Amino acid sequence: MGNKLAEIAERVRTMREILDIQVEDMAEFTNLTPEEYLEYESGEKDFTFTFLYRCSERFGIDLIELLTGEKPKLSFYSIVRKHKGLPINRRDGFTYNHLAYLFRDKTAEPFLVNAPYREEEQHREISLSYHEGQEFDYILKGSLKVRMEDHIEILHEGDAIYYNSGHGHGMVATGGEDCLFLAVVMKPQEEAE
Numbered sequence: 001m002g003n004k005l006a007e008i009a010e011r012v013r014t015m016r017e018i019l020d021i022q023v024e025d026m027a028e029f030t031n032l033t034p035e036e037y038l039e040y041e042s043g044e045k046d047f048t049f050t051f052l053y054r055c056s057e058r059f060g061i062d063l064i065e066l067l068t069g070e071k072p073k074l075s076f077y078s079i080v081r082k083h084k085g086l087p088i089n090r091r092d093g094f095t096y097n098h099l100a101y102l103f104r105d106k107t108a109e110p111f112l113v114n115a116p117y118r119e120e121e122q123h124r125e126i127s128l129s130y131h132e133g134q135e136f137d138y139i140l141k142g143s144l145k146v147r148m149e150d151h152i153e154i155l156h157e158g159d160a161i162y163y164n165s166g167h168g169h170g171m172v173a174t175g176g177e178d179c180l181f182l183a184v185v186m187k188p189q190e191e192a193e
Contacts, residue, residue, distance in 0.1 A: 005043050005046060005047070006043045007069070008043075008047060008052075008066060008067060009040065009041055009042060009043035010043075011065070011066050011069060012040070012041050012055055012066060013041045013042075015055070015059045015061065015066070016041070016059075019059060021058070023037060023038060023041075026041075026055070026058065029054060029058050030050075030051055030054045030055065030058075031054075031130060032051075048129070049088070049094075049096060049129075050129040050130070050131050052066055052067070053109070053131050053185065054131055057131075057132065057187075062104065062105075062106070063098075063109060064086070064098065064101045067086065067088060067098075067101075068086070068101075071104065072101060072102050072103055072104040072106075073102065073104060074102045074103045074104060075103070075104055075105065077103075078100055078102045078103040080099050080100065080101070080102070083097075085097030085098050085099045085101070085111075085112055086098040086101035088111075093115075093116040093118070094113060094114065094115055094116070095113065095114040096111045096112070096113050096183075097111060097112040097113075098110070098111055099111060099112060106187075107186065107187055108184050108185060108186045108187065109184070109185040109186075109187075110182070110183070110184045110185075111182070111183045111184075111185070112180070112181075112182060112183075113137075113180070113181050113182070113183050114178055114179070114180050115142075115144060115171065115172065115173040115178060115179040115180075115181070116173060116178050117142070117173040117174070117175070117176060117177050117178050117179070118172070118173070121172040121173075122145075122172070122174060125147075126145065126146075126147035126152075126170040126171065126172055127170050128147065128149070128168030128169060128170045129165075129168070129169060129170055130165070130166060130167070130168055130169075131165050131166070131185070132165070132166055132187070132188045133165050133166070133185060133186045133187050133188045134162065134163065134164055134165055134185075134186045135162070135163055135165040135169070135183060135184065135185050135186065136160065136161070136162045136182075136183070136184040136186070137155070137160065137161050137162075137171075137181050137182065137183045137184075138159075138160045138181060138182045139155045139156060139157050139158065139159050139160070139179065139180075139181045140157065140180045140181055140182060141157055141178075141179065141180040141181075142157065142173060142175060142177045142178055142179035142180060143155065143156050143157075143173070143174045143175035143177075143179055144171050144172070144173060144174065144179045144181060145171065145172050145173075145174040146161060146169070146170075146171045147168070147169065147170045147171065148163060148167065148168070148169055149167055149168045149169075154174060154175075155181075156175075165185065
């Protein structure tokens, strides 16, 4: 993972430099201090999905380009077979499998997400993420404790939530087991057009 982390960090730094974007501007865009931003860009800190998503937004490139260095090429349809999504291990144990990584010019980013159950997270405040667009999450297995700014909701198998992801949101598995869910992150309307 360390080598992969360094490769992604290098792509983030290179894109920022190519586009002549100052560290302070990227830090503000990703809701970080310049020091925190540089920890990500230097590969000292593992990326969160939100950080990578925001960077790809700012750079005007597909998220997959940051993750793999390759541009998605398909434009008619794309099939991803069971257990064959592009794995993205981000956010402290969460595992994301991108389900449309070969398709270019996506209006949405679909993921199969596994959130690990951790007892210590059950009584801590859930940290919040922010990114432009909207998101749809559908629980396939287990339960998910979701924080929507000051609201806490518990979602169970078969439950779904749709929200404006520009508002603070965060989640942890609850109920004593890992939670498996489908997450579809949709780009802002003007970007999708």
